Structures are given as structure tokens and as C-alpha cells.
Amino acid sequence: MNGGSVPKRSKSSQRWLNRQKRDYFAGAARREGRVSRAHYKLAQLDERFGLVAPDVWVLELGAAPGGWTSYLAQRLTQGRVIAVDPLPVATPSARVEVVAGRFGDESVDGRIAAILGASGRAPLVDLVLSDMAPNMSGVRAADQARAMDLAELAAAAAAQWLAPGGGLVVKLMQGDGVDAWIKAAKAAFDEVGVVKPTASRSESREVYAVAQGYRAQGFAGVT
DSSP states (O other), X not given: OOOOOOOOOOHHHHHHHHHHHXXXXXXXXXXXXXXXXXXXXXXXXXXXXXXXXXXXXXEEESOTTOHHHXXXXXXXXXXXXXXXXXXXXXXXXXXXXXXXXXXTSHHHHHHHHHHHHHTTSOSOEEEEEEOOOOOXXXXXXXXXXXXXXXXXXXXXXXXXHEEEEEEEEEEEESSTTHHHHHHHHXXXXXXXXXXXXXXXXXXXXXXEXXXXXXXXXXXXXXX
16 A cells, blocks of 8 residues: 555445435345446336347447346347457357447448348348437537437437337437437338337436337438
């Protein structure tokens, strides 16, 4: 030991620690050995909408640290997960392929295509999931614009990689642009709903758009 004083935590980090201690789902994740509390969000969405069958192929965007990836690995017996994120992703199963990078980058698209091409199946997935969220600056208008950019990136992923009849789940932040995004999704899917899982923090503006029955018409109108 160097005898120096222990640096004090910032007020924001202390608030985060206090919130984690009070958070039921954060506690459940620790007790049950989950990668993160996000596990329960996807579990609740899956229970309500029947998203994940044992043989589905999933493209997961914003996969780190792996809460959703781990849940999918438990559910799949024949399908696979292509998990995309520039940060490390937990890989609890041989059925998970991690692609390091940002979706939309040429190298990432090439790797996704290679994985699907090597599978011997049509080069499309059954389900696109996006839990992507921007790094919050505290400036609401700027944060909302960045969140909508990510939602549109997820829509582009569906337009590129989603098979007809497939499903899409996207994290949205309530605010400007969401209504237009939902309208565009309704033009491309048979059913579209917006829900807030109980595992989402009540104070958070996050909701999830769940779209099912893709008609392979893209997302015309999202700008």
C-alpha cells in the first residue's frame, strides 16, 4: 500500500451504486449469475410475444455485455446468434458468433454475410434485435436524435437481413421521431406494438418496439 487516500466516488457514480442496490432486477441478475439485468427484459418480451423458437437465427445489435446474448444461447438448440458490438460480448455457447464492430461498417456487413453464407441456409435471419443506446450527454434533444439514429440503423438491418415473416425488436427512447418510426414499421410489418417491460427502470424513457410478420418492404419513410 502506498498510504495514499482512497479517492472519493463522484456523486453520479454513488447514485448509480445506490440505484443498483435498490434495483430488484440488478439483484436478481447477481443472485442468478446473469450477465446483466437486460436478460429479464428480453425474457419478458419473449414470454409476451413468442419471439424466440429453438431454431431461429438472430442478428443482435448492441449486444455487449451479453445479457440478451446469454438468454438467446439458453433458448436456442438449432438456431444461432450473430452478436454485433464494438465492445466485448459474453459468448456462453458455440451457437453465438460475435462480430466485433459497428453495424453498418463494411467489414461488419461482410462478416455477417460470411457467417450466413457458410451456414448453408438462405442469407437472411429470422429475428433482428437491437438494444443499442447512445451514450447520454444530458442534452435531451441531442440524446434523442442519437437514439433515433440507432433506431433507424436497426431498421436498415431489418431491411438488409430480415427474412419475410420475421420479427424485429428495437429499443426506443420516448420523444421526437418515435411516432414516425412506428408509422414506417407498420407499413412493413403485420403487427407492431410498443411496450415497456417491467424489467425496465420506471424512470427510464426506454420502450421497445416489437414488430412481427415482416413483409419485406423495407422502412420507407424513416428519415
